[in-house]
Amino acid sequence: xxxxxxxxxxxAQRAAELxxxxxxxxxxxxxxxxxxxxxxxxxxxxxxxxxxxxxTVRANVAGHGVVADLxxxxxxxxxxxxxxxxxxxxAEPPDKPWCxxxxxxxxxxxxxxxxxxxxxxxxxxxxxxxxxxxxIRFIFQPAEEGLPPGVVGGAELMVREGVLADPPVSAxxxxxxxxxxxxxxxxxCPDIVMAGADxxxxxxxxxxxxxxxxxxxxxxxxxxxxxxTLLQAVISQGKDARSPAVLTFGxxxxxxxxxxxxxxxxxxxxxxxxxxxxxxxxxxxxHRLLEGxxxxxxxxxxxxxxxLYPVLRNDPALTEQALALLRTTFDPQTLVPMRxxxxxxxxxxxxxxxxxFYFFLGTRGPGVASQTLHxxxxxxxxxxxxxxxxxxxxxxxxxxxxxxxxxxxKV
Ligand SMILES: [Zn+2]
Ligand SMILES: [Zn+2]
Numbered sequence: 366x367x368x369x370x371x372x373x374x375x376x377a378q379r380a381a382e383l384x385x386x387x388x389x390x391x392x393x394x395x396x397x398x399x400x401x402x403x404x405x406x407x408x409x410x411x412x413x414x415x416x417x418x419x420x421t422v423r424a425n426v427a428g429h430g431v432v433a434d435l436x437x438x439x440x441x442x443x444x445x446x447x448x449x450x451x452x453x454x455x456a457e458p459p460d461k462p463w464c465x466x467x468x469x470x471x472x473x474x475x476x477x478x479x480x481x482x483x484x485x486x487x488x489x490x491x492x493x494x495x496x497x498x499x500x501i502r503f504i505f506q507p508a509e510e511g512l513p514p515g516v517v518g519g520a521e522l523m524v525r526e527g528v529l530a531d532p533p534v535s536a537x538x539x540x541x542x543x544x545x546x547x548x549x550x551x552x553x554c555p556d557i558v559m560a561g562a563d564x565x566x567x568x569x570x571x572x573x574x575x576x577x578x579x580x581x582x583x584x585x586x587x588x589x590x591x592x593x594t595l596l597q598a599v600i601s602q603g604k605d606a607r608s609p610a611v612l613t614f615g616x617x618x619x620x621x622x623x624x625x626x627x628x629x630x631x632x633x634x635x636x637x638x639x640x641x642x643x644x645x646x647x648x649x650x651x652h653r654l655l656e657g658x659x660x661x662x663x664x665x666x667x668x669x670x671x672x673l674y675p676v677l678r679n680d681p682a683l684t685e686q687a688l689a690l691l692r693t694t695f696d697p698q699t700l701v702p703m704r705x706x707x708x709x710x711x712x713x714x715x716x717x718x719x720x721x722f723y724f725f726l727g728t729r730g731p732g733v734a735s736q737t738l739h740x741x742x743x744x745x746x747x748x749x750x751x752x753x754x755x756x757x758x759x760x761x762x763x764x765x766x767x768x769x770x771x772x773x774x775k776v
Contacts, residue, residue: 376489376762377694380754383485387750390414391481392463398452398472401508402518404429407450407480411505414484418491420503427522431505435491441499443532444764445719446757447520447539447712448483449476449509455741473743475542475728480505482540482753489758501761504528504537509711514564514671520711529718536683537721538760539712540753544736546727548748551691551756552703553724555684559677560611560637561644562709563670567592567614567632567655570665576624585619588664589630595654603650604643611637611707612647637707639676677713680720687722690763691756722760726753 399407408429415422415433423432429450434443457464457471465471487503508518517525529537546552569589574582593614600612612634619630638644648670655666691700703725712723728745729736736743 376758377755379489379492380485380751380758383489383754384747384751386488387481387485387754388747390484391477391747391750394477394480395463395472396466398465398467398470398477399450400454400470401451401510401512402428404450404507408505408507411450411480411484415487415503418487420487420491426528427526428507428518430507430523430526430528431503432528433487433503433505435487435494435501435503437494437497437499437501439498442535442765443500443502444761445502445504445529445534445537445715446483446486446761447504447506447537447715448479449519450480450505450507451476451510453510453739455739457741461744471741473740474510474738475743475745476509478542478726478728478745478747478750478753479540481750482757485750485754486757486761489754490761493762497762499765500532502528502534506711511673514566520714524714524718529715534719536680536764537715537719538687538757538764539715539721539723540726540756541710541723542728542738542745542749543725544727544729544738544743544745546701546725547729547731548727548746549752550699550701550727551695551724551752552701552727553684553688553722554679554703554705555681557639557676557678557705558723559674559705559710559713560609560639560707561641561676561713562673563636563644563648564673565612565614565632565634565636565671566667566669567634568667569619569630569632570667571626571628571630572663573628574626576626579626582626582628583663585627585630585664588658588662589617589619589632591662592655592658592666593632595658596651599647599650599654604646608638608640608643609707610639610643610647611635612651613637636670637709639705641676644672674709674711675713675717677710677723678716679722680716683720683722686764687724687760690759693763694755694759724756726756 420433571583571585614634620627730746
């Protein structure tokens, strides 16, 4: 029996044994959630645990990020696993012993589970390091949930600070909890996983006048209303209908008084796309329509677009290999092909540089009504920890090996 085949048979069992440890870690992190770029305690807890395992640890990477390397006995390539660290400004109902002790802040996106699974993987694989090859890098990344305009952080800054280098990372894996899937299910996309996203800010400049004499001014509210309608036509008719895109304005503000023409309206929104060229088409046509509207109404406009995240794509070959590894242990029925979504995720900064596989981990307990992320009701079934750890250990231990039948052999 090959070493890796033998490992596969043990990984799921060892993952199950580590459940209480992961649950303890997850609940501790859940009690102490921290917002993006404020993950000071979180980073300390992670670094202490990883140092305790004997990994080579770098703390305070890109803010409070932590990078820990497990150097295995045999030399070989480096593979990485990423977990995000930050929480959200959401007040959690105090109905569980492990609920947030940081008022108004909650791990409502499951990053506490992501971290606990990654710590579990570090522990499990550290126990096996004599039997493994290469280097396994655990990347704990702050500020996935986004930052104020113009501030660089999260995955983009981690990459800039060299987490994919020295030695070069050959492949990267990551997961996100998914309440639309039940515990035990793993969802995956073979190519595009999530959308690229821009932050938009559109300002319409009109001219103030008395509300009773609109012909003396330029009503920025009326022009903004026309702009909103025109811009939706860019999505419905201005780009290839086979490639999805979304243009949503989430805020609109303007005007000062009921009987004064508004001289300015500001709209903030987001553009989502699955292809960079579609993004460019939409932005170009948006400008053209706004220029036409300006010429027709006399209003001026400013439009700024800040590219937040690139499109997240899985590497097709790595995806096939990952699925083959997962099938060695999971019932194929539990591996669920999914359609790409219009949400976005900064894991795409890593996959721009190296082949990656990002997948979804079911967290809905049997009989539980559907929940959504980013809501105070998000209450994942902790059974997902064992499934996530089994998957992580399979991928990190088996990556780079050829899968044959029920196990895999070294190539
Ligand atoms: Zn989130
Ligand atoms: Zn998240």
